[in-house]
Amino acid sequence: xxxxxxxxxxxxxxxxSITGFCLNMTGCSSKSKxxxxxxxxxxxxxxxxxxxxxxxxxxxxEFNKTVGADKGIxxxxxxxxxxxxxxxKLLDAQNEVPGVPSMPDLFFCHSxxxxxxxxxxxxxxxxxxxxxxLNNYVPDFLEDGKIGDTLAVFPVSKSTHVLYVxxxxxxxxxxxMSVSYDDLSTWDGFFAVAEKYYEWSGGKPFCALDYPIRxxxxxxxxxxxxxxxxxxxxxxxxxPILKESWLEFAEAISKGHIVVSDLYSNTMVMTxxxxxxxxxSASILYYNDVITYPDNTTEPMNxxxxxxxxxxGSDLLVTLAGVGLCSYKTTEQKAxxxxxxxxxxxxxxxxxxxxxxxxxMPVNKGxxxxxxxxxxxxxxxxxxxxxxxxxxxxxxxVREPSFAGYYERxxxxxxxxxxxxxxxxxxFANGEDAAKLADETWELFRSIE
Amino acid sequence: xxxxxxxxxxxxxxxxxxLAYMFILAALVLTLLFSGLxxxxxxxxxxxxxxxxxxxxxxxxxxxxxxxxEGLAVMSIQLSVDTADAxxxxxxxxxxxxxxxxxxxxxxxxxxxxxxxILRQKLLEANCSGAFIVLNATVNADADxxxxxxxxxxxxxSSLDYSDTGILLYRGLTQLGKEHGVxxxxxxxxxxxxxxxxxxxxxxxxxxxxxxxxxxxxxxxTLTGTSERVMLMTIPITGKDKTVxxxxxxxxxxxxxxxxxxxxxxxxxxxxxxxxxxxxxxxYADSFSCGITDGYYLPPDGVYIPSPFGSGLTLxxxxxxxxxxxxxxxxxxxxxxxxxxxTLIPKQDFDRWVFDDTLRILLLVLLILSATIGCSYFxxxxxxxxxxxxxxxxxxxxxxxxxxxxxxxxxxxxxAEQDRINEAALDxxxxxxxxxxxxxxxxxxxxxxxxxxxERLAYxxxxxxxxxxxEDFKNGLKFLTERxxxxxxxxxxxxxxxxxxxLLGLKESTVRFHNRNIYTKLGVHSLKQLLRYSxxxxxxxxxxxxxx
Numbered sequence: 001x002x003x004x005x006x007x008x009x010x011x012x013x014x015x016x017s018i019t020g021f022c023l024n025m026t027g028c029s030s031k032s033k034x035x036x037x038x039x040x041x042x043x044x045x046x047x048x049x050x051x052x053x054x055x056x057x058x059x060x061x062e063f064n065k066t067v068g069a070d071k072g073i074x075x076x077x078x079x080x081x082x083x084x085x086x087x088x089k090l091l092d093a094q095n096e097v098p099g100v101p102s103m104p105d106l107f108f109c110h111s112x113x114x115x116x117x118x119x120x121x122x123x124x125x126x127x128x129x130x131x132x133x134l135n136n137y138v139p140d141f142l143e144d145g146k147i148g149d150t151l152a153v154f155p156v157s158k159s160t161h162v163l164y165v166x167x168x169x170x171x172x173x174x175x176x177m178s179v180s181y182d183d184l185s186t187w188d189g190f191f192a193v194a195e196k197y198y199e200w201s202g203g204k205p206f207c208a209l210d211y212p213i214r215x216x217x218x219x220x221x222x223x224x225x226x227x228x229x230x231x232x233x234x235x236x237x238x239x240p241i242l243k244e245s246w247l248e249f250a251e252a253i254s255k256g257h258i259v260v261s262d263l264y265s266n267t268m269v270m271t272x273x274x275x276x277x278x279x280x281s282a283s284i285l286y287y288n289d290v291i292t293y294p295d296n297t298t299e300p301m302n303x304x305x306x307x308x309x310x311x312x313g314s315d316l317l318v319t320l321a322g323v324g325l326c327s328y329k330t331t332e333q334k335a336x337x338x339x340x341x342x343x344x345x346x347x348x349x350x351x352x353x354x355x356x357x358x359x360x361m362p363v364n365k366g367x368x369x370x371x372x373x374x375x376x377x378x379x380x381x382x383x384x385x386x387x388x389x390x391x392x393x394x395x396x397x398v399r400e401p402s403f404a405g406y407y408e409r410x411x412x413x414x415x416x417x418x419x420x421x422x423x424x425x426x427x428f429a430n431g432e433d434a435a436k437l438a439d440e441t442w443e444l445f446r447s448i449e
Numbered sequence: 450x451x452x453x454x455x456x457x458x459x460x461x462x463x464x465x466x467x468l469a470y471m472f473i474l475a476a477l478v479l480t481l482l483f484s485g486l487x488x489x490x491x492x493x494x495x496x497x498x499x500x501x502x503x504x505x506x507x508x509x510x511x512x513x514x515x516x517x518x519e520g521l522a523v524m525s526i527q528l529s530v531d532t533a534d535a536x537x538x539x540x541x542x543x544x545x546x547x548x549x550x551x552x553x554x555x556x557x558x559x560x561x562x563x564x565x566x567i568l569r570q571k572l573l574e575a576n577c578s579g580a581f582i583v584l585n586a587t588v589n590a591d592a593d594x595x596x597x598x599x600x601x602x603x604x605x606x607s608s609l610d611y612s613d614t615g616i617l618l619y620r621g622l623t624q625l626g627k628e629h630g631v632x633x634x635x636x637x638x639x640x641x642x643x644x645x646x647x648x649x650x651x652x653x654x655x656x657x658x659x660x661x662x663x664x665x666x667x668x669x670x671t672l673t674g675t676s677e678r679v680m681l682m683t684i685p686i687t688g689k690d691k692t693v694x695x696x697x698x699x700x701x702x703x704x705x706x707x708x709x710x711x712x713x714x715x716x717x718x719x720x721x722x723x724x725x726x727x728x729x730x731x732x733y734a735d736s737f738s739c740g741i742t743d744g745y746y747l748p749p750d751g752v753y754i755p756s757p758f759g760s761g762l763t764l765x766x767x768x769x770x771x772x773x774x775x776x777x778x779x780x781x782x783x784x785x786x787x788x789x790x791x792t793l794i795p796k797q798d799f800d801r802w803v804f805d806d807t808l809r810i811l812l813l814v815l816l817i818l819s820a821t822i823g824c825s826y827f828x829x830x831x832x833x834x835x836x837x838x839x840x841x842x843x844x845x846x847x848x849x850x851x852x853x854x855x856x857x858x859x860x861x862x863x864x865a866e867q868d869r870i871n872e873a874a875l876d877x878x879x880x881x882x883x884x885x886x887x888x889x890x891x892x893x894x895x896x897x898x899x900x901x902x903x904e905r906l907a908y909x910x911x912x913x914x915x916x917x918x919x920e921d922f923k924n925g926l927k928f929l930t931e932r933x934x935x936x937x938x939x940x941x942x943x944x945x946x947x948x949x950x951x952l953l954g955l956k957e958s959t960v961r962f963h964n965r966n967i968y969t970k971l972g973v974h975s976l977k978q979l980l981r982y983s984x985x986x987x988x989x990x991x992x993x994x995x996x997x
Contacts, residue, residue, distance in 0.1 A: 041743075048678070074745065262633075296639050
């Protein structure tokens, strides 16, 4: 009797334990924390397609319907921003600034932003991906996402800066002024073309630059400048080559041949204010097909994409830009879900499709190899990827600075330059010396702390 | 069956009876528990609970939507009035008609300048994602598609971050925007194409109505150049002379709706949708949706066919997923299509609740039953078994052990004392018995001696009796009547005359009469002689018996 009762009680205990576990836990599997019947939601902020069509949103929608549904993961995009603003918004969210949406589980940002958020708050992708898996990605891109030994920013796509030219308008100008796209291959040629366009157009700037400081840096590096950053993460203003490079651009700005873009060069191109723009390869997503003038007449854009000019006599240096994916540390379940999503969006075919519709370079080695044969959605995209492949084969990539607080200073510099720009042009038109005006911009640069 | 027999009145073991009574207790507890829950309204089915939860959520959602759109309607009316005033001020100051604005870069730029700050201010004040003013004029009447091109301003908030007051210019003069610190939208265009408004003409038809009933809400459509879907609240801009200058209003984008209307909820997964004019059909293409504030959001995908599910719930069945929901109707503007708000949970969640509910009840029953069995086992081990063991000890008369039960130990002590007393009494009885046996033996010996003396005496007397008299005595016996024999036997047995009178209920004289007859018939003269002859006769009879 005693034995029977003991067996009965033990059986009941077992039933209760199993049932209780199944009722209360998210899943009965001991290995995976994910449960398809009780999906985990990861909120996300990204920068792909703000204000326009977002290939990332489509990718997420597809993920939620397929892998997400199978494994119990839902990605919910709670904010779309841009690479220049997302870092500050993340800091605000982390500091629970009123009005700012809650800190997302997944987000895209620069390494410098990730450092500001605190590496210890972020998932180390090295702990998630195996060495074999990591071998599938371009090593330089992985290196770009490292903060110390921590792979905090996982590469999903990478961009570089290119020169966009409105083909219809440039052809017209080129014909009249005997210039060609080849002239845009060097900075000297670029400035000369800008000057000619200024004259030809009756005082309109040729090109808007989204990231002028980056052009200055690459030019300085090509001229032989070495470490021009200070330990504080800003510029060494005693570096003569850096100053020389700055003054070249500053003179062109002072003369009104080129401008620092209002926000994005593509909008200035679309409104006919300029016929060229230097910006991220990802800007292509935002270009319209036509240029619209103030009288509401339009012209087809026929967008051409050429590599960033190089310094005469030097090899082409290009910037390696682009944000990466970070996962804010919360639960093991969310970490597992984040890893699934990261694997999904960087899988060879998917990575290729994604970047091909956003103007980025793929991070998966296999995707890179297939890009030549890809059937692009428009001529503009085809032009872009022809250029990107050329750049990839011929140029040396230079990583963007990732000092904490660096970009806040850069954006402050751009704001002041934009403010100063009309006066400089006006003063130059009134006969002031361009070199003197450029010196003033150098002082402005130095004043940024 | 053995357990059931515990409930009958038949004799059963204590263990079985205890188990049976524990089950009765368990059944009673379960009945009381479920009855109590039922009376308190806490014991309801999953459908009812789901309906109550979703209905509550739907009510909250309903109130929020109603309040939000009412506020937006107020702001729209103000925007319309302020814009009309600004336009009329400009027209008045410049002594021109509204028609002079058409095809005039200068006038259009001036009107946009006059209305820019009004629009921006209202955009920042109103709960919306964008605000617009569309005028019935174009900057270039000769441009392609000029008949559908309308000048105006369309501003959008640049972010869902409410701390960010950044604004983008989606439509309007970029230079003007820059002068006001507003950068062009990535997909900027100079003018509105009226195909931006799916029902533009219909919207301006309400221009003759008072503003309080002239506002409308557009169908959901995708903004040109973007993937953002929006819903517009529009209201005509009408001059004092009833000239319709255009439309103005506010935009609610899909992202804004999702962000702003996310509902606080205890539910893990819930989706809230709004759609116009089509009851009970949740179609992603013509509805907005939002999730819950903790981050969950997964929009319904495609078309869902509704069917009643009971308890006020509706089942929405789609190609890839199904939902359970509650529908509410809401009128967001007068003389216009109704909107339908639907609160949904995934069907799999509902199924899991039903399963969990059933499992919980089963577990509760199992728990109480197992507690019953466990208690029975415990009581048996700790209570009944010691009693049974003690009963065995009682049988074995082992009172010197400790049972662990106070009452039983007291009983043991009592019985041990009783045993001791009984044994003492038994010893006394045994002793008395032995004494009695000794006395009896003495009496027997005395008796034997007496018998021997009697025999000796009878023998000696016999020899003294006249044989003829004795023979007459024996012969006379056969002549005695029954009554006389009876009286003779009483004399022989040692009774006196008085005792015979009492025994037979005769008068003494009657007895004495019988005495005389007896004496006469037997030939005796005295009772002494009579008794002697009787003893001799009895002795002779016993001797003959012994010989026989």
